[in-house]
Amino acid sequence: MDMISDLNTSSRFLLGPGPSMVPPRVLRAMASPLVGHLDPEFLQLMQEEQTLLRLVFQTDNELTLALPGTGTSGMEAALCNFIEPGDAVLVASMGFFGERLAEIAGRYGAQVERLERPWGETFDPAEIEAALKARKYKLLALVHAETSTGALQTGIPEIASAAHAQGALVVLDTVTSLGGLPVEIDHWDVDVAYSAAQKSLSCPPGLAPITVSERARQALRQRKTPVANWYLDLNGLEKYWEAPHAYHHTAPISLHYALREGLRIVEEEGLEPRFARHRAFAEMLWEGLENLDLPLLIPLAQRLPTLSTPQIPPSIDDAAVRRRLLDEYNIEIAAGFGPLKGKIWRIGLMGHSSRREHVRLLLGALEDILASA
């Protein structure tokens, strides 16, 4: 067999939609020798992680933990635990991850109703409220920060209130918002929210934070059928995270070391200063992009500070520019896809990646490349 060499990867500036750059403190924590997944010391770390997760989710929800999978496992857990075959589910979709919500809900036998906005737009909350009045749903699922477009759905409290008035649970995807802009689970009265470690929390991918309201736990207890997914069954997961700490799976110890350290960094910085930092460097990026004649797809009021999506003029070769950014400057940004393929770039400034020097470097590199294209 061919010789497989020492790990020798390039030093990338990760300015795409995630993973973001991981702070050295987090990498160091992750490299600590392992203790067992039932070691009293590890159970203590899990509790601390829960405390820190409640802080970033701005919630008192007891059932708040990190699932042993990536963000998509969070999405699947948020759906499969609350859907039984035949349940009516409303998905408000404004991009790729809204479509994935609908797709996954369908796998669990839900009767899925899709409410759609074109990629790049967002919903007027009144539109979702009207749909909720038209039919009784078990659950409403929507995306707070759409990673495929860079759009932020506002009006979550009004939408949640309308859903609850009809008896529906609210599932919110906060993958690209948690830790980078306000996510106020209790204040907004969201029932289930999930995220991913590798975005604005700046940890390595492989864990999905999730928080579940008392209302949703009640619904879980009232199921008539077992959860149709063993690995992501919150009944088993909560018995591991809470007393009696019964074995469910072997937790990804090292990733929990990392997430706990990443959350400590969030807590030290403080949520408000952290959100302000993400906002300030996003604004610096936006101004620079406009100056390069790369206007932003999303109007200011719905624009994510964590993920910016400049439009690519037809004269520019999308793939060639990204390739040169990677090969010549070690900068990763991402392509658009679906209906936005070739039309936008996706530039993430999340967590440790949200820094002045990264914005300046990227703008300088783009300037060089566009001038010589």
Place this chain on the structure above:
Amino acid sequence: MDMISDLNTSSRFLLGPGPSMVPPRVLRAMASPLVGHLDPEFLQLMQEEQTLLRLVFQTDNELTLALPGTGTSGMEAALCNFIEPGDAVLVASMGFFGERLAEIAGRYGAQVERLERPWGETFDPAEIEAALKARKYKLLALVHAETSTGALQTGIPEIASAAHAQGALVVLDTVTSLGGLPVEIDHWDVDVAYSAAQKSLSCPPGLAPITVSERARQALRQRKTPVANWYLDLNGLEKYWEAPHAYHHTAPISLHYALREGLRIVEEEGLEPRFARHRAFAEMLWEGLENLDLPLLIPLAQRLPTLSTPQIPPSIDDAAVRRRLLDEYNIEIAAGFGPLKGKIWRIGLMGHSSRREHVRLLLGALEDILASA
């Protein structure tokens, strides 16, 4: 909120059923700065990981990869991709993980037939062959190395041959065998085998190696219904691992760095020397345990070299001894559970944990504690 301190865990000797101790090289590789999950350099690493996984599974199966979850996600993937509602599934269970196979198969709507041996025993292959002749099954699932008892199921080639003669696929749990004793997927003609990174491969938990035969891929392609699990759907996973490398989930980059390095260590040591090492230190442990009047539960011919299960005399306080091992010697071993609760300990010598000094230390510590109990 209470101050949450720097990560400051104890230096444990991990001699339980996993996680095993992670070599410094693997920890170091894991702490490397991240590249993106679609970076050409990462796609290259994934290919190398596949090559190394084929080596330890002793297979040429093209569809060989590491799932983004722990060993249980491997078990669930091995079942959910091949089961459709109403399918007849035979589970040969000789312990906790056999029972979990049956439980998970049931979640996917299988008509599950359980063939059972008491915990600690194994099957005569003829018994499974007879059951396969009695009814037509879509799939036979069984455990090669039962982590709850320390028993090794022998006769896998005969069992697989009998299953194929009846048209059934063979799913084999190799969680506690892969990398520590022979697992010969192609020679044995097993269709689906899965494992976990944190056992005899000595990597951090969070990835589940899996390999799938051409026969099983054919069955996957012939499904009438979508796989009832999105995250573990091999159709989506193979499109990410193979060209066109389409986005499915954000791979746990750091864990892949670790697994690739751990597999390189396996390749450098060589499979046969590695198996011999596991055997030699297991024998050293067994002799020492017998000398301490802690006879092994499993007869020699079915005994796992990776996980030993001494019986605890009634005079000994199971929990107190384990607590003293942990508190006074920083040694983790595990309790028995289910029908073996309080009756056995589970001592793992896997991967980097399988070393002379660990055996000597554990035997010495046990001797001290039992003398002063």
